[in-house]
Amino acid sequence: MSSLDTLVESLRRLPGVGAKSASRMAFHLLQHDREGAQLLARALQAAAQQIRHCERCNTFTESPLCSLCADPRRDAGKLCVVETPADQAALERTGAFRGYYFVLMGKLSPLDGIGPREIGMHQLMARALDGQVSEVILATNFTAEGEATAHVIGEVLRARGLTVTRLARGVPAGSELEYVDLGTIAHALVDRR
Amino acid sequence: MSSLDTLVESLRRLPGVGAKSASRMAFHLLQHDREGAQLLARALQAAAQQIRHCERCNTFTESPLCSLCADPRRDAGKLCVVETPADQAALERTGAFRGYYFVLMGKLSPLDGIGPREIGMHQLMARALDGQVSEVILATNFTAEGEATAHVIGEVLRARGLTVTRLARGVPAGSELEYVDLGTIAHALVDRR
Ligand SMILES: [Zn+2]
Ligand SMILES: [Zn+2]
Numbered sequence A, B: 001m002s003s004l005d006t007l008v009e010s011l012r013r014l015p016g017v018g019a020k021s022a023s024r025m026a027f028h029l030l031q032h033d034r035e036g037a038q039l040l041a042r043a044l045q046a047a048a049q050q051i052r053h054c055e056r057c058n059t060f061t062e063s064p065l066c067s068l069c070a071d072p073r074r075d076a077g078k079l080c081v082v083e084t085p086a087d088q089a090a091l092e093r094t095g096a097f098r099g100y101y102f103v104l105m106g107k108l109s110p111l112d113g114i115g116p117r118e119i120g121m122h123q124l125m126a127r128a129l130d131g132q133v134s135e136v137i138l139a140t141n142f143t144a145e146g147e148a149t150a151h152v153i154g155e156v157l158r159a160r161g162l163t164v165t166r167l168a169r170g171v172p173a174g175s176e177l178e179y180v181d182l183g184t185i186a187h188a189l190v191d192r193r
Helices: A003-011 A019-032 A034-050 A085-094 A121-128 A144-159 A182-190 B003-011 B019-032 B034-050 B085-094 B121-128 B144-159 B182-190
Strands: A075-082 A099-103 A135-138 A163-166 B075-082 B099-103 B135-138 B163-166
Touching: A003 A019, A003 B034, A019 A034, A019 B034, A019 B085, A034 B003, A034 B019, A034 B034, A075 A085, A075 A121, A085 A099, A085 A182, A085 B019, A099 A121, A121 A144, A135 A144, A144 A163, B003 B019, B019 B034, B075 B085, B075 B121, B085 B099, B085 B182, B099 B121, B121 B144, B135 B144, B144 B163
Parallel strands: A075 A099, A075 A135, A135 A163, B075 B099, B075 B135, B135 B163
Antiparallel strands: none
């Protein structure tokens, strides 16, 4: 296989990139942006080597603790559970939450073989039962899978005696947090139930 | 900047990839496909180092001559001018053309600063005037820029005494060859004017 074919095949592994898009990307990089190709190559290698998961919240980080978990000024009594770093970022942008997070890095999806183990349920339980957390706020997406994930996590944590709340349904059903406007998220946070 | 931010920024240099797509790609690679990230990094480096331009037709190749230009069984009297390797591949799939190609690797676009020099006009003239080529078939896209490119190239080559033809307008106006069905392209090739 030529190195051009190999490049096109490798680009197709990116989510949402089909054969035509991959060819166009390869053409663009080779014809107009070889510097970009080199930068991307180095960025991929650096990221794959350096990025690990935060020991406390499970998000991506290059240190044992991410910068948010390492910040002692947050409210240790509140733990907010989100699906992805992008969802966490959306909540942070509202400025309405001052506690800590746990990032599932996914959602329950039995048909794809993603069960409690894959979303770090064991790690989440240890984190929520640290003795300081008094309330766990479930901020998974308001999709079918996000709701199911919230339900399962809520059952487990309530059985351990924790107070578990859910973002209010001010967030439009069927939507993903990442794409919801800040005001809606902030309001849903205040009205959590 | 963290290596995650660097990766997202680098992915945004790909055509058609915005901030959200880049974040999703980075998340996917780091969470689900680190092998894919490594493969893509190596493919980018290999391609950027090894891929050059064919000395005769200007397309991408890892040798001085591409495999098509190195094939002595083609009809040396006919030279087909296309915009991109993808357009050349579309023509080859029809099986209706047995001559050689010249690949502009772009099209005239004065507003973007892409003039005759950038599309290899000098190299094309040397190629077309090799003494063997008797007909140059212009197969640039049937877009405004592709038509303008065909017009300019046609003027220059006819002034040098070459026979210049254009794919018949069986190709729907406004469309790009890469996306046209084989039969239409084959018919347009037979009806070239
Ligand atoms: Zn953390
Ligand atoms: Zn060639």
